[in-house]
Amino acid sequence: MAMQDFSRSLPMRLYRALAVVMPRFRRIFAKAGLTEQQWRVLRVLWEQPSVPQSALVELTLIPAPSLIGVLDRLTVAGLVERRRGTDDRRVVEVAATAAGRALEERLMPDVQATYAELRASLDESTWRALETGLDELIRAQRPREGAAAAQARARHSTGEDIA
Amino acid sequence: MAMQDFSRSLPMRLYRALAVVMPRFRRIFAKAGLTEQQWRVLRVLWEQPSVPQSALVELTLIPAPSLIGVLDRLTVAGLVERRRGTDDRRVVEVAATAAGRALEERLMPDVQATYAELRASLDESTWRALETGLDELIRAQRPREGAAAAQARARHSTGEDIA
DNA sequence: CGCATTTAATTCATATATTAATCTTTAACC
C-alpha cells in the first residue's frame, strides 16, 4: 500500500491552497492596518448589528482563546465594542463601531476584485467541483451531534489515560 | 453584486476543511509527543537521508522563521540533526536520527488508517474532483516564475510606497 | 581582484494557535 508523496496528501494540498491564495488578501488587509483575523471578525460584524462571542468563534474559525486577544486589539483600535448580555450575563455581545463599519467601504472593493480574479482563474465547473468537494468533506467529517457531550461523559466514567 | 455569505467563501471553506480534518491527526501526533509541525518535518525526513532546510520550508509549508524553532525542539528531543553543507556553507542539512526514524513505524499505521477513513468518507469521484480542484487552484495562483526577482527589482527602481 | 547582488539562515517584534485549567453565571434536578 505504497504511501503517496506527502506533499500530495489532502491536508498538505489544503494548506498549500491557502498559502498561495491568502497573501494577496493579506496585503489588502494590511493597507488598513488589519491582520487577517481582525478582518474576519469585522467581515462577520458587518453583516449583523451584534454577534455573541461564541458565534464569532464558529463564524470566523478563530479559536476562543485567540479571539480574546483579537477583540482586545480591535477594541483598542476603536473598531469594535463588547457588551455583556442583559438576560444571560455569561455571553459577550460584540458589535462594530462606526469606525469599524467605515472600513467596509474601504476594503470590500479591493477584496471583491481580488476574489473575482481568484474565481476567474479556474473554469466554472472546476470551481464548483472544488466548492462541492470541500462542502462534502466538511459535512462528512464534522463531529457528530452530541459527540462533545458524549466525550465529556466518557471522561468522567472510566480511566481515560492509557499512557 | 450581492456578496455571498462570508462562511461560504473559498478561503473559509478551506479553513473549515482543515479544522474538521486535522484534530484527529493531531491526537495521533500527540501520543508521540509531537506537534503537527514537528510531525511534518519528520514525515519529510523519513523519505530522504537528508534535506536542505530551504527545501524543508517548501515541503512542509512551515515558514522559515517558524522552522528554526521547530528544528530546535526536534534537535533537543534527539529526533533530528543539523549539519552545515560542506560545499555551500550557507545551507543547513537536516536529517532524522535513529530515534526520529523509529517514530515512523510507531505513527504511520494510525495515520494511514485515519487517512483511509478520511478518504472513504467521500466517494471516489468527489475525492478526485477535490484533489484536482485544489491542484488547479494552486497552479493558477502560484506566483509566476521570476515574480520574486521581478518584485525585488521593482522595489529598487521606483518609489514603491504609494501610501 | 573588488564590489554589488543574491541566497540561505537567523533574529526580532508582534499576533495567533493549541491544549488544559479556571472562573462566573445558568440550567438541571432531586
Add this chain to the structure above:
DNA sequence: GGTTAAAGATTAATATATGAATTAAATGCG
C-alpha cells in the same frame, strides 16, 4: 431551594505564523 453539572468566557503555558530586518556565505561582473 440548594447542590451539581453545564455553558460561556477567560487565563496560562507553550508553540507557531507573519513580516521586516540582519548576518554570513556565495555569485556575478566590470
